[in-house]
Amino acid sequence: MESLKIAFFCWESLYTERVGGLARAATHLAEELAKEHEVHFFTRGAESCTINNVHYHCCLPQGANIVEYCRDMSLKLVGRFMEVDRGGEFDVIHFHDWHVVDALHELRDRRTVFTFHSTEYGRSGNRFGDWWEFREISGKEWYASLIAKKVTTVSGVLKNEVMWLYNVPDWKIEVIPNGIHPEEFSIEVDPGEVKKEYGIHPLAPLIFFAGRLVYQKGPDLLLEAIPKMLEHRWDLKFLFAGDGDMRNYLENRAREMNLPVKFLGYLPDKEFVRLLNSADIVVIPSRNEPFGLVLLEAWSARRCVVATDVGGLSENIENFYDGIKVYPNPDSIAWGVNYIVDDAEGVRLMGERGRKKVDERFRWNVIADRMLKVYRNLV
DSSP, X not given: OOOOEEEEEOSOOSSSOOOSHHHHHHHHHHHHHTTTSEEEEEEEOSSOEEETTEEEEEEOOOOSSHHHHHHXXXXXXXXXXXXXXXXXXXXXXXXXXXXGHHHHHHTTTSOEEEEESOOHXXXXXXXXXXXXXXXXXXXXXXXXXXXXXXEEESSHHHHHHHHHHHOOOGGGEEEOOOOBOGGGGOOOOOHHHHHHHTTOOTTSOEEEEESOOSGGGOHHHHHHHHHHHHHHOTTOEEEEEBOOTTHHHHHHHHHHHTOSEEEEESOOHHHHXXXXXXXXXXXXXXXXOSSOHHHHHHHHTTOEEEEESOHHHHHHOOBTTTBEEEOSSHHHHHHHHHHHHTOHHHHHHHHHHHXXXXXXXXXXXXXXXXXXHHHHHHO
């Protein structure tokens, strides 16, 4: 079929400015599409470059707050876009999340796709906020869903949330999940040796959290669950990988309760993968999770997952088969870990079944083909 010329607008990527899971999702989708199509990626950064056939066009935004910053970024990226568009050559322009809505506004007459990776409502813990940033960002999300020619979401739960929040008609919105290259997260390691590097006995079960230390991700729920886990099994150890505005509170709370927890901060990818493959159980205690890339990462490493029954986690986990689903509260999280931690064969089987699901449903080539159908319907 005819090759397309595709533009991505996203405020982060793996090779320029990187904040969270959006960088990985957008970058890998762009790279998969670039195997057969011409892809240009407009984002923040110091220098433009070409990596894995994706052409990155960068700008350096400024702003007194996040809303002004993203507006400045969007307008600068539109300027970069005009430099390479040369009279309307791009077939599809794909915008990722609210940060680039001002760019979508400027290019609203083109063939546009807007992807919700989350909503401000969800990031606020399924609460309506009355602070000005909540209103501004939510307004931009509504406007994007109104003017984009097609809207996609990363899960069915997020689709329903967007339709409810912003009155988007069903015909306009489609679910395209995130994907993964599972080989990047599965390596041969000696778990006992890795545990020893972190001061953990090689035979002690390691419970691992990876994510931003923010309210949405629920690290406080996991922390408060630890005492009940230790009542069940005294030798459990806990590592939290990630950073965020709750870190100081969590560290102080862990000291108050004298818990066997270490906070590692942000980890380089290589070290994160080593720890992931050394963990016995990965806990995902999110209050809201539109998709949950860490689930695919854990499954890629054949790890057993205990996760809250919310959003994309609920949608993708088959309970007691490839993971344990729990309520987003400390008692339930503790129950889920205690249920499986003594069953070594159950832990192994759940990890293996998760990896099988990744191979069948979530490889990036499968996801890119689904997104291409959305593009071609517009073209």
